[in-house]
Amino acid sequence: MRYWLIKSEPDVFSIDHLQKAKREPWSGVRNYQARNYMRDDMKPGDLALFYHSSTVPPGVAGVAKVAGEPYPDPTQFDAKSEYHDPKSTKENPRWMLVDFDFVTKFPELVTLQQLKEDAALEGMVVLQKGTRLSITPVETKHFKHVCKLAGWKP
DNA sequence: GCCAACGTTGGC
DNA sequence: GCCAACGTTGGC
Numbered sequence A: 001m002r003y004w005l006i007k008s009e010p011d012v013f014s015i016d017h018l019q020k021a022k023r024e025p026w027s028g029v030r031n032y033q034a035r036n037y038m039r040d041d042m043k044p045g046d047l048a049l050f051y052h053s054s055t056v057p058p059g060v061a062g063v064a065k066v067a068g069e070p071y072p073d074p075t076q077f078d079a080k081s082e083y084h085d086p087k088s089t090k091e092n093p094r095w096m097l098v099d100f101d102f103v104t105k106f107p108e109l110v111t112l113q114q115l116k117e118d119a120a121l122e123g124m125v126v127l128q129k130g131t132r133l134s135i136t137p138v139e140t141k142h143f144k145h146v147c148k149l150a151g152w153k154p
Numbered sequence B, C: 001g002c003c004a005a006c007g008t009t010g011g012c
Helices: A015-021 A032-041 A112-117 A140-150
Strands: A003-008 A023-025 A047-052 A059-066 A099-111 A135-138
Touching: A003 A059, A003 A140, A015 A023, A015 A047, A015 A059, A015 A099, A032 A135, A047 A099, A047 A140, A059 A112, A059 A140, A099 A112, A099 A140, A135 A140
Parallel strands: A003 A047
Antiparallel strands: A003 A135, A023 A099, A047 A059, A059 A099
């Protein structure tokens, strides 16, 4: 069982969208490291902090769960999609994703500022300077601490 | 294989 | 809107 943090711009896809959809393919990731986490390291049942980025204030809005095994991101084959990748083929797909299930929406956003000010979260990847990665691993103790801040029990 | 140019992310 | 950080691209 591993823990993760997944970023999304709430204008594009928020925790509320996930709650309504119940399940969502994490499509559009076009970064190799983030892809590798989904393809190689995520297992069904893993939990992820759902982080709202590029919004005011940024922060963790809830929790999602890896719903299944990785498979090719269909948007890479779609010429009309903004995520279309002409260099990718069905025989040799470049981009893999997993589905996420809605788990919970926190009653209150745990803001980035709260995370930064909390000594217990020191070393969390998402807090490191210059981290733009949209998917990062989270240590168990950090995951549990963020849930505690949110008043939610996994 | 180097590296400058360019594009994107994301907090502020 | 600014800009630091950093990944990707492409010429050589």
